[in-house]
Amino acid sequence: MATGQRHPGVCPVDDGLVRRLVGGQFPRWGGLAVERFRSGGTVNAMFRLGDDMVVRLPLVEGGAGDVPVEQAWLPRLAPLLPVSVPEVLGAGEPAEGYPWPWSVYRWLPGENPEAGALGAPVPLAEDLAGFVAAMWSVTLPGAPQAHRGGPLASLDAETRAAIEELRGIPEEGVDCDAAVAVWEEALRAPGWTGPPVWLHADLMPGNLLVDGGRLSSVIDFGCLGVGDPACDLFPAWNLLPAEAREAFRAALGVDDATWLRGRARTLSQALIALPYYRRTNRVMAGNARYVIRAVLGEG
Template identity: 60%
Template sequence: MAAVKMHADEADIDEELVLRLVGAQFPEYAGLPVKEIPSSGTVNAMYRLGDSLTVRLPRIAGGVSDIATESEWLPRLAPLLPVEIPTQVGLGEPGEGYPWIWSINRWIEGTVPVAGEAGVELAIELAGFVQAFRAIDLADGPAAYRGGPLSTQDEETRSALEQLDGWIDTDNALAAWESGLAAPGPAAPVWLHADLMPSNLLVRGGRLAAVLDFPTSGVGDPACDLIPAWNLLSGASRTAFREALDFDDATWIRGRARALSMALIQLPYYRPTNPGIAANAQYVIDQVLGDFAS
């Protein structure tokens, strides 16, 4: 059965295609069962291959560079981070009617945390991951996706607010967004993951076990990695996250605005096709507006 499509230009991907690609290019894995992994991911389709592997295929042309980026950077980042991250074991080529490169990775056991249910311990461990990323000293790092000035997202954020008029409190959302635009910028760029969505985290026993999806990683505004404060955490866990990181108020305000911008853009686009992303976007908006009003 083909995966549900979220984009007009999305490739046709299903379990049969994955079986053919693997069988043709990686005979050592031929015959292993393939099963789609339910995911709220928007750029890549994920399939489990046997018990210990996953297959990652770009859904759209814009995701093709992600595979190459991870192939280059995952081995360099892994020794510098406190939790497990993906390990590529194979890089596939176009074939069987599929037009792009793709990858085989090690399976990592764990579950995706639920927004609003994360505890203080997980918040502190997540802060430790952010701190470890910030301390990376690799001089040739790329620019992080969304890691530039907030103003680069202004036009798209305002357009999303127009689409959401009558759906959310757009007046307060605009005020929260503009507070981020008005906040002083970072003193210096740092290394960051730049996409710490709940779907990119894995936990075991309530503890942070792994972080996934690194194509966005690079150098940029440290506020980018504060988004879990509003897309995952709440109340005491958000407070613990902030205290563990000890960022200044301007960075916190920019982080809140970045989380809000992402959610505003996601909600109208993914509501028909990706309930997971849409639900998290609504959660973020509710959390940000509550935080902004307090």
């Protein structure tokens, strides 16, 4: 997942390293083929291992803490969710000069959905709502705080800084005043006053797999935890067209304030991502542009 990488402190990984790690720690798999799997992600590298497994290694220190979180919680969440999630087959340890923990998962077939090119957007929206509702209904105790799952105001400084940065990039064509208006409207909306709910907290298209246009798997649970339910409304704007967006909302029964916060959280992520990735990661920058158009186009 190193395509367009620009994070600092990237650890170099390649097929040879993965073969040595697997052979040293999981000798029963040591003779299987290893092949890098390319994607637009930026925090982890993935390598196919044989026909039905995948090795996932953090590329940066910031992703290393996600590994034990996934290893601990995915087995407990899996039976509670309506679609497949990664199945941990092996917990790797630092070795061979590689400094962080890593995982072997069962390979999940499917493809990432592409915003603007969905075969069955309304059924997919309903599938996504089913997954989100299932996450919200989880009652497992001891959950961590979800990444960015706190109050919307905690994102204020970073969001406004991104908007100002985009003012200096006129070729991106972002209506920065409109972005400020959307953001400030959400800040005025009531915050979440209920108990924190379980969240995936990173429902980007790259973390979804579809088969025949329908949701088959959700991957990359490194940001999971509890927090504001608005954090899992991202697909409404980063993937779904308008009619499917409404189907997604109707299936979840989301109130106006939560919807406004969800829209603003999705916009915030896109505003921050666009100047960061615009010249280095086509996939991430392209989705950021899609979100900004979708949100600001709602008027």
